[in-house]
Structures are given as C-alpha cells and as structure tokens.
Amino acid sequence: MKQNTRTMTANKIKLSGISLALAMTLSACGSDAPGAVTPAPSPYEQPVAQQESYSLLKQNGTIWMNQQNQKVSLRGINLGNWLAMEMWMLEMSDNPLGENIPDQYSLEEKLSERFGETEKEHLMTVFRDNWITENDWDVIAESGFNLVRIPFLYSLLEDDDNPKTLKEDAWHYLDWAIAEAKERELYVILDLHGAAGRQGWEQHTGREGQNKLWESDEYRDRTLWLWRQIADRYKDEAAIAGYGLLNEPWGTDSQTLKDFSLELYQAVREVDNKHIVILPGHNSDGIEAYGDPFDLGMTNVAFEIHQYPGIFGWGEIGYEVHRDWLTCGENGATGVCDWAKRARDVYTPLLVGELQPWTGLGELGGPITRATFDTFNDLNWAATAWSYKTTSPAGGLGNGQWGLVTNNGDQLLAKAETWSCNDWESTFSDACSGPAKSTTPYSGEGSKTMYLVIKTGAFNGSDVTYDNIQLTNDVTGENILINGDFGSDSGWTELSLWGDPRTYDFNYDAGEFAGSDTGPALRITSPAGNHSLIYQAVQVEGGQSYTLSGKFKDNGAGGNDMWAEIYLVPDMPQEWVDVQGRSLPQIDVNSSSKEEIEAYFAAFGTMDYILNDYVLEAMTAEQAPEIFTNIPSKPADLALTVGEEIIGLSWNAAEGDVDGYKVYRSTASRSGFEVIAETSSTSYTDNITSNGTTYYYYVAAFNDIDLGYGSEIAASGPSFFSVPGLIEAENYTSAHPGVQTETSGDNGGGSNIGHFEIDRWVDYDVKIDSAGEYTVEYRLATVPGSDGFSLLIGDEVLDTVTVPATGGWQDYITVTSTVTLPEGEHTIRLNSNGQEWNLNWFRFTKSE
The missing domain is CATH 3.20.20 (TIM Barrel)
Structure with a gap:
C-alpha cells in the first residue's frame, strides 16, 4: 500500500x-x-x-x-x-x-x-x-x-x-x-x-x-x-463498468496468469485509458500473486473473484x-x-x-x-x-432455482422420498423433498381441464398412505378435487407405468398420522419394484392460484428407495407413459428436425416466466433485512450427565436476545449433526440408551431473527480414534478456524476438509494400541498441487507430505508413508505447509 x-x-x-x-x-x-x-x-x-x-x-x-x-x-x-x-x-x-x-x-x-x-x-x-x-x-x-x-x-x-x-x-x-x-x-x-x-x-x-x-x-x-x-x-x-479479461482461468499457475493478465492490460491500454480493467484472481494464490497492481504499472483496475x-x-x-x-x-x-x-x-x-x-x-x-x-x-x-435465467423441465421456483427468472410450471405440487427423509410422515406443506405451495397452473383466459396425479413407486416395494387431499382456489376457497378423503375409488383412474402389480386400498383405516385423526384413507402397496399412478380431471380458472393440502406417510415397508409425488398436469395421463411434470419442449440435437430445434429455441422467447419474488421484494425494499444483525452468543460450559437410559445436558445461558436453544446430536465428532430438540431451558434430557455408542452434542441459541454459533461439542463417552484404524478428516477434535468441511466427491461420498493455507491445522485425539512402525495412507486432492502438510505429535514432526496435482478438487489419490508412533493417548496434528489441498480421510495400519 x-x-x-x-x-x-x-x-x-x-x-x-x-x-x-x-x-x-x-x-x-x-x-x-x-x-x-x-x-x-x-x-x-x-x-x-x-x-x-x-x-x-x-x-x-x-x-x-x-x-x-x-x-x-x-x-x-x-x-x-x-x-x-x-x-x-x-x-x-x-x-x-x-x-x-x-x-x-x-x-x-x-x-x-x-x-x-x-x-x-x-x-x-x-x-x-x-x-x-x-x-x-x-x-x-x-x-x-x-x-x-x-x-x-x-x-x-x-x-x-x-x-x-x-x-x-x-x-x-x-x-x-x-x-x-x-x-x-x-x-x-x-x-x-x-x-x-x-x-x-x-x-x-x-x-x-x-x-x-x-x-x-x-x-x-x-x-x-x-x-x-x-x-x-x-x-x-x-x-x-469494466472489461473482464478472462473468466475463471483455472488452467494455469499464478505466475503465468499474472504475466498474461499484464499483457492483456497493456493491449487494452493501447487504445483505451478510460475504463477499469478487471484482472482475474482465480488462480491458486488468488490476488496475492499480483501484489499491488500499481507496482506493475497498472492503474484503474479491479480484481475479480467468485x-x-x-x-x-x-x-x-x-x-x-x-x-x-x-x-x-x-x-x-x-x-x-x-x-x-x-x-x-x-x-x-x-x-x-x-x-x-x-x-x-x-x-x-x-x-x-x-x-x-x-x-x-x-x-x-x-x-x-449467477444467473439471471435458468429453465428446467418441470419449471417453477421450487425452493429457489439458480435463475432469478425461470419458466413457469409448478406441475409438481408435493414430493417426498426415502432418500431425503426415510420414514416420512407429514402434511404436504411440510413435505421434505417438495413442500406444497400456492401455484397458478394456467395463465390464459377462461377455464382449462387439468389432471391431478398421485404417483407412487419404489424399486423394492412400496407402502404409502394418503389422506385429506384438497386442491383449493385461493380466491374463492373452493376445493375443486372430489373424493380426496377417500372411502371409495370414486373419481380416480388407475394407471400402471412399470413394475409388479400394486394394490390400492381406498378404504384403509390409517388411524392418526401426520398430526390428526383420519377416517378412511388411501393406502398404496406393492411387494416389489413398481411405479404407478391415479389421477382425476379438475377445472382450473385462468390466472387464479390454487393450493394443495393433505398428508402422506411412508409406512416403512418399502425400504430405502420409495417415492410419492403429486402433480397437476395439462395432458391426460396414459398407460405406460411416465408423468414428469415437464413444461419445456424436449429435443435431441442428434436426431430432432431443424424445425423442432428452431421451435425449442424460439419457445424461450414466448413461454411464461416467473420471477423469484422473495429476491425481488428484498432487493427493492427500502428497509434492509434484519437477518444477521441479532446473533446470540454461543452457550458456554456444555456438560453431559450419562445414565443408563438417559443423557442429560446442561449449559450456561447465552448472552444477547435469546428465545431458546436448539440441541444437536451425532454419532460422529464433527459431522452428521441433526436437531433433536428445541427448548427454552438451559438443560435437556435425551432419552437414549448408549449401549457403548459415543454420542456428540452441541447447543445453539436462537431468536426470531438469527441463530447463534454452536457451543463446544461434548461427548458422552470416549472420543478418541483407535490406531490402527481409519479417521474421517471432518471428525477432527479441533481445527484452525479457516479450515472448512465440504461435501466430498470421493468414492463413498461423505465430507472432506479443505481451505488450507500455511500454518492452518487440524487435531485428532487418538489412542494408539502399541508403539511401532505404521503405514499411513492419506486420501488427498488438489488442482494445482501443494506443499502439503506435516504430521506431528506434540512438537515432533513424524511425517511430511507433499500433494501432487490430482486433476480436480474432488479427484482424490492415496499417498502412502511410513511413520513410527508411540503407544497410548495422544493428539495428532496435521499442520499445513502449503495451500489449496483437500483431505478426505487417513488410515493407519500396523506394519508387519
């Protein structure tokens, strides 16, 4: 400077x-x-x-x-x-x-x-x-x-x-x-x-x-x-506003990028001294590789990051x-x-x-x-x-598309699936994969016949219950669906898409589920792989909005590969033809005619589009949002009392505006946490039997605007890792605040850790069964290559690892070393010697 x-x-x-x-x-x-x-x-x-x-x-x-x-x-x-x-x-x-x-x-x-x-x-x-x-x-x-x-x-x-x-x-x-x-x-x-x-x-x-x-x-x-x-x-x-010289130039090193950016800057300046020149900062060293552009003879510039x-x-x-x-x-x-x-x-x-x-x-x-x-x-x-517009086959905003603008559709009204929430039981408005919301299915004049479709399936066997289904005009309050409370098959037509026979019980005694008693319900079952639907015609009015309500339940017999979806579509369903809620035309450039491709491209200029109103309202509001302005402090001194069938938690009250506390639990020390309770108290009793399992907990304060940072994590039992054994990278005991957990693209999925810079570190508490020589495998990824890290116990460096370029941030290789470890309980530290490397796991094996 x-x-x-x-x-x-x-x-x-x-x-x-x-x-x-x-x-x-x-x-x-x-x-x-x-x-x-x-x-x-x-x-x-x-x-x-x-x-x-x-x-x-x-x-x-x-x-x-x-x-x-x-x-x-x-x-x-x-x-x-x-x-x-x-x-x-x-x-x-x-x-x-x-x-x-x-x-x-x-x-x-x-x-x-x-x-x-x-x-x-x-x-x-x-x-x-x-x-x-x-x-x-x-x-x-x-x-x-x-x-x-x-x-x-x-x-x-x-x-x-x-x-x-x-x-x-x-x-x-x-x-x-x-x-x-x-x-x-x-x-x-x-x-x-x-x-x-x-x-x-x-x-x-x-x-x-x-x-x-x-x-x-x-x-x-x-x-x-x-x-x-x-x-x-x-x-x-x-x-x-400026000339963006080169978007995301990931394909080179920082020095080459800096040198070529300087050449590009000079080329612009040969004819234009007025405009801001925007230098790409997307190499491994970011903007630091350039230093101050003034020292390179560059003026009227900016740096670009993503x-x-x-x-x-x-x-x-x-x-x-x-x-x-x-x-x-x-x-x-x-x-x-x-x-x-x-x-x-x-x-x-x-x-x-x-x-x-x-x-x-x-x-x-x-x-x-x-x-x-x-x-x-x-x-x-x-x-x-990024970006103004995206489109999708089904259209609609869903829970927020990448595009500020997208194509109207919203033909999928509600969805739940076992991959997102196994054993679901909810109203449509709380559906885990696609909650129901108000939709305007037809924007033209007059009325239009459309078809409400209930589609159910599984790869190994399905068992889903539906009830209290209504499709209500938001203006008149009229329910335009008949027999959504079931008791008979009146009004409904069945079709098969593929798979084994299924059974529709329109008079099923479901009892209470999803928060309310019910009379007759619809239960759809199949012993094996199946995909089928029922539908009925409804009349919708142009320009008017409708809201789907009802409830459904995964009865648990379908294993972990079952789905339930409700659509409102413009075309009558046909036997063996899947209903996908597609609102876009579909082409294949390899085989579609020139006229079909031209019609597809031209459709983007005439189709109905919808805008993300949540973003529009916030961006044009005179008053800035309150979000992130009232964050409570983190609760201190979380303590656990472990009994035979309960685990008691207590903590000190957080400072700031606090309405209550969320209690999180996992069986891993740094990942997989889920909210198990909300309480206005500073204590909570988890009615769970340990049976030798170590549970990890933290709590966070919240109010009607913001959620605070989590307390320190407390464990109900031993929290060290056994060596020999595999240690998942994200389950560290403690870490430098700059280290981040990411979704891993490696085999087996899960998470990895990354965003390493020099002297950032992660610690793992381990219990080493016996002293001796161990083979250690590190699962690593980086685009540019890195000076990597050192493995330490205390101040003693046991191993130093460089990370070769692997081709991608989630393209992993296994690097193997040999280390000598002492017996007993210790803290292993990985201390970064370089930048830009990811770790998915590491594993110790006792040498022969």
Whole structure:
C-alpha cells in the first residue's frame, strides 16, 4: 500500500442495519479487519444504492467511483447461457440436448454437421434472440440491480476460420445489450468467458477438455488482438463498468496468469485509458500473486473473484454458511473479513463476478441475497449473481432455482422420498423433498381441464398412505378435487407405468398420522419394484392460484428407495407413459428436425416466466433485512450427565436476545449433526440408551431473527480414534478456524476438509494400541498441487507430505508413508505447509 504516493482520507459512512452489525464484527477483529482502517481516496460521497449519478466509472483506491466522485454500489446479475452457452442451464440436468452435447462447441458442430453452416448460424440467432429479450432488461432494472455482467465467447466476435478477422455481425449483440443497459441506466461488464484455445478444461469455456491457451503463442496473440478490438470499439462508452479479461482461468499457475493478465492490460491500454480493467484472481494464490497492481504499472483496475457459499463443496446450503461468510465467522477473521483484508493490502477494488445467494433457500433466499449485496457494497465490492435465467423441465421456483427468472410450471405440487427423509410422515406443506405451495397452473383466459396425479413407486416395494387431499382456489376457497378423503375409488383412474402389480386400498383405516385423526384413507402397496399412478380431471380458472393440502406417510415397508409425488398436469395421463411434470419442449440435437430445434429455441422467447419474488421484494425494499444483525452468543460450559437410559445436558445461558436453544446430536465428532430438540431451558434430557455408542452434542441459541454459533461439542463417552484404524478428516477434535468441511466427491461420498493455507491445522485425539512402525495412507486432492502438510505429535514432526496435482478438487489419490508412533493417548496434528489441498480421510495400519 503506497500511503506516501496516494492520499487516504477517512470518510463518514451511513450504515444499514446489516452493515452496522458487520462493522461491529469487523471492529472486533483488530487492525487486520477491513472495518478498522479503510483505505479511501480523496473525500467522496456515498449516496444510497441506486441513487448515484450515472457516468463513467473509475477506480479510486478500493472504491468503484463515478465521475462525480460518488461511491457507486454495484449490485448486479449475469446473463449466463446467452452469448456463452452452458447446457445445464437449459434443463438443470446432464445432456439436456442429447448425448455428446456437453458445451456450445459440440452443439454448433452437430448443428453444422446436420444442417450446414448457414442453418447453424440461423438456429444460434434464434436462440440468442429469444433467450434474452427487451423484457428481460426491464425485469433486471425493476429488480434492484444496476449492473449486468455479459459472458461471451471469443467466437461471438472472431471468425475461427479466419483468425484475427471480425465476423460481419460481430458487435450486434454486445451493441444491443449496451444500448438496452444505457436506456435503463444500467452498467455492463464485458466478460470474456471463453478465449481462443480455452483457458481451462471446463465446459463453460465453450469447449470442455481444451485448456490450450497457455501453451499456444497463437491463441494468446489472438486474445490480445481481440481485446484491442473490444477496447477500441467501446473506449468512449460510459455504460461499460469494466472489461473482464478472462473468466475463471483455472488452467494455469499464478505466475503465468499474472504475466498474461499484464499483457492483456497493456493491449487494452493501447487504445483505451478510460475504463477499469478487471484482472482475474482465480488462480491458486488468488490476488496475492499480483501484489499491488500499481507496482506493475497498472492503474484503474479491479480484481475479480467468485464466491459460492453453500455450493461446490463450500459447506451446505442454508442459513449458517451465509452467516459465517457475511459476518466473518465465529472468530471474526474469516469470510468477508479475510477477503477484504486481501483487497486492502493491494489497494484495489473487488468484483465478486459470480455468487449464488438464493438457490435452495426458499423464502430465506430474499433476505440473504439482500444482506449479501449490502455487505459487499459496504466493503466497496461490486457483485454479479449467477444467473439471471435458468429453465428446467418441470419449471417453477421450487425452493429457489439458480435463475432469478425461470419458466413457469409448478406441475409438481408435493414430493417426498426415502432418500431425503426415510420414514416420512407429514402434511404436504411440510413435505421434505417438495413442500406444497400456492401455484397458478394456467395463465390464459377462461377455464382449462387439468389432471391431478398421485404417483407412487419404489424399486423394492412400496407402502404409502394418503389422506385429506384438497386442491383449493385461493380466491374463492373452493376445493375443486372430489373424493380426496377417500372411502371409495370414486373419481380416480388407475394407471400402471412399470413394475409388479400394486394394490390400492381406498378404504384403509390409517388411524392418526401426520398430526390428526383420519377416517378412511388411501393406502398404496406393492411387494416389489413398481411405479404407478391415479389421477382425476379438475377445472382450473385462468390466472387464479390454487393450493394443495393433505398428508402422506411412508409406512416403512418399502425400504430405502420409495417415492410419492403429486402433480397437476395439462395432458391426460396414459398407460405406460411416465408423468414428469415437464413444461419445456424436449429435443435431441442428434436426431430432432431443424424445425423442432428452431421451435425449442424460439419457445424461450414466448413461454411464461416467473420471477423469484422473495429476491425481488428484498432487493427493492427500502428497509434492509434484519437477518444477521441479532446473533446470540454461543452457550458456554456444555456438560453431559450419562445414565443408563438417559443423557442429560446442561449449559450456561447465552448472552444477547435469546428465545431458546436448539440441541444437536451425532454419532460422529464433527459431522452428521441433526436437531433433536428445541427448548427454552438451559438443560435437556435425551432419552437414549448408549449401549457403548459415543454420542456428540452441541447447543445453539436462537431468536426470531438469527441463530447463534454452536457451543463446544461434548461427548458422552470416549472420543478418541483407535490406531490402527481409519479417521474421517471432518471428525477432527479441533481445527484452525479457516479450515472448512465440504461435501466430498470421493468414492463413498461423505465430507472432506479443505481451505488450507500455511500454518492452518487440524487435531485428532487418538489412542494408539502399541508403539511401532505404521503405514499411513492419506486420501488427498488438489488442482494445482501443494506443499502439503506435516504430521506431528506434540512438537515432533513424524511425517511430511507433499500433494501432487490430482486433476480436480474432488479427484482424490492415496499417498502412502511410513511413520513410527508411540503407544497410548495422544493428539495428532496435521499442520499445513502449503495451500489449496483437500483431505478426505487417513488410515493407519500396523506394519508387519
């Protein structure tokens, strides 16, 4: 940081509720926290977000600033799958357009092979003209965003058959996008998502398995040429917030990336000295590899990072992972604090070019999304969520799709399955895999005949009970379903899809279940694999919403592979034809006709879309959400009293606003915890018999806004690991706060630990049966390779392990060493000597 060459002046900042809470957290972090000493340019204004003057942006210190010297709070979204297609976004599944079509390159190759180059170009135009339309720009502007990141492939502009030659229509879509943005006073970021030769192996570069940019002088030269053309075209365009030089360049090392980024910067600066140049920070060393860009002769720049709490192994989707990220974690030094310090150390603004703060969160997705953007803007970060639009066969928002906008559907009204919640018993509104909610099944005029379908099945045997089913018009209160209380089969038609015979008992005496008494119910059973349905026709009114109610129960006879689903579909079900609730057309690029493919692409411009109202309401609300502003302290001194048939828990009251406590239990020391009770007391009795099993507990305080951090974990019995034996990485005794547990992609699933940096550590309490020589196997993964870690007991280093590049963060290999261990109870520590490695498990075997 160059305080001798740049002026830094403190500035009074108005803080929202979330940012005030964050500032209090940051102030507790000491001088390393971003709120303690904030580098700032010369005095500037900070208007309320969305009320800044609309003018060309510039870098000033760590701040995105306009020409009126106002800090601009940039909160935006990506136009993914438009000018850089990612097939999964079309259907949220593998192979949505057919086998061997994993990326845009293979799609275009197949279209050219089947129909010729001219027709291929026509079909791609149809897709682009319909995936994003003028209406989409209105939705973005009305949803509280002022920034749009536009991913595009080099081949949108450059003729691959004539390198360094622009296509005749090269600028059509970018020019149009910029014009639409300007009309609504939105900024755009031009993001080169796929360079010539591709900068990584992933499909989102436009062609998977390539990564040839780094080894080819030709491809790098073409990329430099392309950025000169872009910068020359748009050098006077104030709507452009910045040039995103290269998206997620995972395919190289940090030094190579830094050197090429500097070349790209210089290529832009040959023709454009006005716009911010956004440097990719996605290598293993992040932005630290560059150091301060000022020292490299770069000015008016920003760094780009991508952050996905709850996704891609970064914890689990839910409240806790976003709380930890946005409030700097339990110790106040991780999460945004860590990254804000990195940005301040290089005195450069950040762009979080991709994030996904609402998927899978339902109603909670709204306040978490708003809190995320508010927090980022308070830290002077710009951010663009991934992504504006996704579609899926069934449509509907579900519990929160990746797209802010998705196709209407909601044909699946409720769902439970044994994989998500074995032995379920609930109302439809509490269904574990798909809770029932209000839906508008038909948006046209007049009435329409649709079909309510109850679909049940299993691979080994099914046994499900249904009752009290109603489909109620939300306006009139009328139940349009007949005989949902059963007692007979009146109104229902049975169909088989596949499998063995089934039995429908429409007059089953179910007794009390799912919280209420019941009369006759419907029980569906089959002794073996089966998939069948019953349905009835109903009349729905255009534009009116309906809510499904009722209850169902897994009777336990079906094992662990059974499902129950309820749909409302527009077409009458047919024998042997599965009901999937599909609202999209379906094509296979390998075999569908040109007309069918064109109709599929064109449908994206005319189909009904729905917006995530939770996010819309939160992003456009004047009042910031209260979430993460009232977090109780963690309960202290959790103690267990272990009896023959009970385990008693007691703890000290937590400080802050506390409504009660959640009690968590697991049979593993650091994973698998589930809430077993809520109590307003500071004690709880678990009526469970140990039988030699060690149970692990913790408690957390909660109120009507927030959930506090968990207490220390207490064990009901011995908590050490036996050696020889296997130790799951996530079941550590204690760990450095920066170490994170992730979902593992290794054989057997489970979890791994990662996010290691130098001197981060994990401890395991072990009981070694006998002294001697042991073979130790470590299950490890890393993309770039790492200096790894040392294994210690006390201060003695017993083993040092380097981790070779394995090809992926979840591509594991086993590294084997030999160590000499002492007998008895000890604490084994793995102390990190490098960065960026994952551990799934390690195992000790006594040498012969």
